[in-house]
Amino acid sequence: MVSPAGGGVLPATGWYDTNQFTLEVIFHARMRRYGCLTADASRAAAVYVPYYPGLDVGxxxxxxxxxxxxxxAEDLAEWLRGTPAWAAHGGRDHFLVGGRIAWDFRREDGGGEGSQWGSRLLLLPEAMNMTALVIEASPWHRRTDVAVPYPTYFHPWRPSDVSSWQRDARRARRPWLFAFAGAGRGNGDDHDRHHGGGVVRDRVIAQCARSRRCGLLRCGARGRRDDCYDPGNVMxxxxxxxxxxxxRGDSYTRRSVFDAxxxxxxxxxxxxxxxxTQYRWHLPRDHAAYSVFVPEDGVRNGTVRLxxxxxxxxxxxxxxxxxxxxxxxxxxxxxxPRAPSARGFTDAVDVAVDGVIERVRRIKQGLPPGGDDDDDHRWDAYFDTQ
Structure with a gap:
């Protein structure tokens, strides 16, 4: 991670040109310095598996x-089966972090499209007993997958770094009504669950381009330098x-959500x-309190003007x-990850670890791991059947 200049938009410290697939490295570095570690697995509320599946399959x-x-992945599963920590609960108290979307770890062999992509990590029997923290979870595998935020560009050292940035965000002048940063897709298949957002995404970009009130940062446009990987430009x-x-784009989620x-x-x-349906531990349950929802159908058929x-x-x-x-x-x-723990500063790792510990506690008690969320099916109609 290299700190960018930021063109005056970003503070001189705490900001890095962080790749969106580096979560495993960040999380491991934090776990090595976590304040409540124990070498005795019998006393542990949860067992962290320091494997980098995303960097592996990448x-x-x-x-x-x-x-x-x-x-x-298969070597890891074999090794885990032979450990005393695994024997105690069959891996139900273990968790790992995958810095890619869950689809990259759930390859379905059989000659179709999916057989040419990713690993079978999350289809292994051992992985099915564990909790997998991924940047995008599968809506059909809630007993295994939990989504956690994509890494963004900001890695503050102390609470004052965060509060200073929050003040800056509150004071920012916002001449654009709305904005979009990203590339088009135009893959023509708007119902496939892996690439279903292509048509809608292209129509969103087209609406932004036509509006005088929309700021547009095109990514990967032919003949143009790709500025979307510059933290200063995005911010x-x-x-x-x-x-x-x-x-949506190539999958349901985007790192851009957290940049926004x-x-x-x-x-x-x-x-x-x-x-x-993704970041249940990190985002408010009252979605209307922090976001606007516009169903895709109206954008797809041209009846909705954003x-x-x-x-x-x-x-x-x-x-x-x-x-x-x-x-x-x-x-x-x-x-x-190098910063000491700071009282009053709970970050995404703290939220995730607390969530894992509560999840493991429920599993050990024979309760649904997700609590009430497992019964929340109000969005089911938006997903293809498995």
Whole structure:
């Protein structure tokens, strides 16, 4: 991670050009310094497995056999089965962190599209007993998957770093009504669960491009330098907008959701799988308190004009949602792993570990691991049947 200049938008310290797939490294570094560690597994509330599955499979995404993709995961499973810690509860108290979306660890062999991508880690019997913290969870595997925030660019050292940034986000001038940063998809298949947002995403971009009230940062455009990986460019745009559009792309979720929260920009979602069914430990259950939901169908068929929808949101409600978003910042960022624990500063790792401990406690008691969330099916109609 290299600290960027930021073009005057970012403070001189605490900001890094962090790749969105580095969660495993960040989490492991934090766990090594965690304040409540024990070497005695019999006394542990939960057992962390320091494996980097995303970095592992990321080496073999193209041009390798499935045997190569699965080798290290299968070695891990064999090793875990032989440990005393595993024998105590069959792995039900173990958890690992995967810095990619769950689909990358749940390859279905059989000659279809999925057989050429990812590993079978989360399909192994051992993994099915564990909790997997991933940046995007499967809605059909809640007993295993738990979504945690993507890494953003901000890794504060102390509480004052966060409070200073929050003040800056509150004072930011926001001349744009709404904004979008990203690339188009145009894959033509808007119902496949892996790539279902392509058509809607392209139409969102088109609406933004036509509006004089929308700020647009195109990523990967032909003949143009890709500026979307520059933290300063992204923060400059999002801090200048009241709303940030978050359509699906290659999968349900985007790192951009957390970039928007970091900028104090109210996210606009088009599918519940982009946030509402994902980050249950880190985002408020009252979705309307911090975001706007526009169902995809209206955008897809051209009956919804986003500028009109967002203009109808009252100034008072926008202010209230923005304040809620800014208050959420501490618990969705990952503190600098080198920083000492700070009283009064609960970050995304702290929230995740507390959630795992409660989840394991419920499992040991024979209760549903997700509590009341397991009974919440109000978004089921938005998902394809498994």
């Amino acid at each position: 080496r073999y995404l193209w041009g390798f056999s499935n045997g190569v993709r699965d080798l290290l 400059r745009l999002f801090k200048s907008a009241a709303f940030c559009l978050q359509p 929260i970091l900028a104090g920009c109210v996210p606009v979602f088009f599918h519940p799988g982009s946030a509402y 500028e009109d929808v967002l203009r109808r949101v009252s100034a008072a409600r926008v202010a209230a949602m923005r304040e809620q978003v800014i208050r959420m910042i501490p618990t969705v960022v990952y503190r600098d």
